[in-house]
Amino acid sequence: MIKQKGLLFILSGPSGVGKGTVRKEIFARKPDLKYSISMTTRERRKGEREGIDYYYKTREEFETLIKQNKLLEYAEYVNNYYGTPREFVEKQLTDGYDVFLEIEVQGALQVKKNFPEGVFIFLLPPSLEELKNRIMHRGTESLELVRNRLNEAKNEINMMDAYDYVVVNDDVRHAASKVQSIIQSEHLKRERVAYQYKKLLEVE
Amino acid sequence: MIKQKGLLFILSGPSGVGKGTVRKEIFARKPDLKYSISMTTRERRKGEREGIDYYYKTREEFETLIKQNKLLEYAEYVNNYYGTPREFVEKQLTDGYDVFLEIEVQGALQVKKNFPEGVFIFLLPPSLEELKNRIMHRGTESLELVRNRLNEAKNEINMMDAYDYVVVNDDVRHAASKVQSIIQSEHLKRERVAYQYKKLLEVE
Numbered sequence: 001m002i003k004q005k006g007l008l009f010i011l012s013g014p015s016g017v018g019k020g021t022v023r024k025e026i027f028a029r030k031p032d033l034k035y036s037i038s039m040t041t042r043e044r045r046k047g048e049r050e051g052i053d054y055y056y057k058t059r060e061e062f063e064t065l066i067k068q069n070k071l072l073e074y075a076e077y078v079n080n081y082y083g084t085p086r087e088f089v090e091k092q093l094t095d096g097y098d099v100f101l102e103i104e105v106q107g108a109l110q111v112k113k114n115f116p117e118g119v120f121i122f123l124l125p126p127s128l129e130e131l132k133n134r135i136m137h138r139g140t141e142s143l144e145l146v147r148n149r150l151n152e153a154k155n156e157i158n159m160m161d162a163y164d165y166v167v168v169n170d171d172v173r174h175a176a177s178k179v180q181s182i183i184q185s186e187h188l189k190r191e192r193v194a195y196q197y198k199k200l201l202e203v204e
Numbered sequence: 205m206i207k208q209k210g211l212l213f214i215l216s217g218p219s220g221v222g223k224g225t226v227r228k229e230i231f232a233r234k235p236d237l238k239y240s241i242s243m244t245t246r247e248r249r250k251g252e253r254e255g256i257d258y259y260y261k262t263r264e265e266f267e268t269l270i271k272q273n274k275l276l277e278y279a280e281y282v283n284n285y286y287g288t289p290r291e292f293v294e295k296q297l298t299d300g301y302d303v304f305l306e307i308e309v310q311g312a313l314q315v316k317k318n319f320p321e322g323v324f325i326f327l328l329p330p331s332l333e334e335l336k337n338r339i340m341h342r343g344t345e346s347l348e349l350v351r352n353r354l355n356e357a358k359n360e361i362n363m364m365d366a367y368d369y370v371v372v373n374d375d376v377r378h379a380a381s382k383v384q385s386i387i388q389s390e391h392l393k394r395e396r397v398a399y400q401y402k403k404l405l406e407v408e
Contacts, residue, residue, distance in 0.1 A: 185389040
């Protein structure tokens, strides 16, 4: 029995772009996809559940996992650690399931180092698109405003370079559908499928 | 005004696989896609229209076009030429439209030489999938039958190697949806989009 390994999809982008909303929309459609639950040292809030919202760890436990290289990525925000447990991701992939991460840009760049074969999707705020349309069709903005916007856009573009795909979050349903297209078409890439068939033929 | 060039999609595969049916299903969904009409020297049949079913040419005209390198690909079947006019394809791409070709494997390999930046989609008959399932789950076929099937499969796999994607035509609607996912996700590739944004920023 030949089992194809799952693929790791990483949805990331600047904060405030709506990553969580797009991720929720995708999972509301019940895709054949495992969501990787993050680990954190922050306190459990009312209504949150262990292993569903987060895996909750003490600071000592978290730092031990960092030292043991058991996190695909981690970061510290407001004195708390947040990270992605490597073991869950690798187990699911080996079992043939796709895994979906929704993380910050810095985390995504760490995952890229640890797991370059992941499929990296950059969620872009619609403002760049709007900006683009404005510059192209109007040309009436003050020079300084245009320049500031272009600088923001440039920073975003620099972050983009490590990614495989760029999706503009102009509408959460459109963006979710585009991410789903990416997930489907990645499975149709010849190098993945041909490998599977070639393995099969070696059986002869 | 920055205009993105269109993409060329080539749907191909062994004869009898159902390329035409999948193409019709895709176009029945009214995609934002131009279908490239072939050129032929065969006689116009009743009900066929110039420029809709084919462009009809004499043998001399066709051979002149071959010499002038005005065909992206061509082949001769049953004493008639069939080919893809280069000019239509290039004009549509320049104008920003995606173009869709549905052609035989030999033609696709010619297009690959003339236009390597095309997106090549191989339509695979479901029999290989079936074969795969059979070999994996049963193991009751006669050795010779299994061997013949594997040889067919091997020939198909060799043709696959020039392609970017492989779609199994198990069901025409599924296959058409998969091709549409490929079309959508190809437009989301970072190297295409980033280029567009970078061009924009040079405007500053």
